[in-house]
Amino acid sequence: MTDQKQEQLKRAEGFPFERVPAPLIAWYRANKRDLPWRVNPTPYRVWVSEIMLQQTRVEAAKEYYLRFLSALPTVFDLAACEEEKLLKLWEGLGYYSRVRNMQKAAKLVVENYGGEFPAEEKALKGLPGIGDYTVGAVLSIAFGLPYPAVDGNVLRVLSRVSENPSDISDTKYREFLREKLRAVYPQDRQGCSDFTQALMELGALICKPAVIECSVCPLKELCSARKNGTQKEYPVMPEKKGKREESLFVFVIETEKGIAIRKREAGVLKGMNEFPSAVVKEGDLPEETLKEWGVSAFNIVRQKKYTHIFTHIRWNMTCFFVRAEDAPFAAYSREEIEREVALPTAFKQCLGVMID
Ligand code: SF4
Incomplete structure (x- = not known):
């Protein structure tokens, strides 16, 4: 790593993350979209939506989500669903291994936890198809606990605000961000839920990949990329491999x-x-x-x-x-x-x- 990049990394890692939650949560509460999974965010409903959103745009996911929840309203229904019906409900979403894993996880939640999702990181991670991101989403959004969910949107926002030159596919960088965020989560249940969703929402609505609307961004006063006009240089992406x-x-x-x-x-x-x-x-x-x-x-x-x-x-x-x-x-x-x-x-x- 060059001296210049090392300097930049040091500056980025010293970014005042503790100043992010307050303006971001206030903005989120005033501007959040009405989305079906934001109504009654139980662990089951949050989990289903997050798995769908890993592969589908929000607008397209809405219809699939409502259809899925109306056919399988509880984790018990998902656990007991006949495979062909389940795959039909997932048709069009692709990545069928995900819905198969969801059913395996649902069966475990029913058998081992009486149908209640465990509010605990290690237990959730033990369920098929559930990684760091989904664990963070379920624990913070549904249970109101201080766990970040770092997805592509969040990586983009945080890489820009702090001008971090790390490659976003680097697991150490993701771990670093998770730690930084975890330390600044609000103390209250609603605050935890809103902070996770606010980070995602900012990436989806304002700090988008190509269209970046800094003038209406709640983090504009804090943002290093905006100050230096380097928004388009972040996040640093991994080199693309050919298909x-x-x-x-x-x-x-x-x-x-x-x-x-x-x-x-x-x-x-x-x-x-x-x-x-x-x-x-x-x-x-x-x-x-x-x-x-x-x-x-x-x-x-x-x-x-x-x-x-x-x-x-x-x-x-x-x-x-x-x-x-x-x-x-x-x-x-x-x-x-x-x-x-x-x-x-x-x-x-x-x-x-x-x-x-
Ligand atoms: S000020 Fe601009 S670059 Fe910075 S977080 Fe907001 S939208 Fe993104």
């Missing part, structure tokens, strides 16, 4: 019984429903794959190309609409697929190949 690419054949096979669906046995989306697919390389022929599977008397009617981008991988999919006499897969009508089969977005778009 791996995979080519797939996806077959929407229609027989007299319906459209073929099977469960994925390996790779991305393992355990989820799919239209039968295969990872392919240049020169592979779709007819060969269909024959290998034992699809009989088939006719490839049409093909279309789609892409789907996951966090670390990009799928280049060639989807084939195939009419066949028989196929060795479960079959569903199109209405059944819409109504009851949880189908990841990557595959759902392949239904488009049926339309000319």
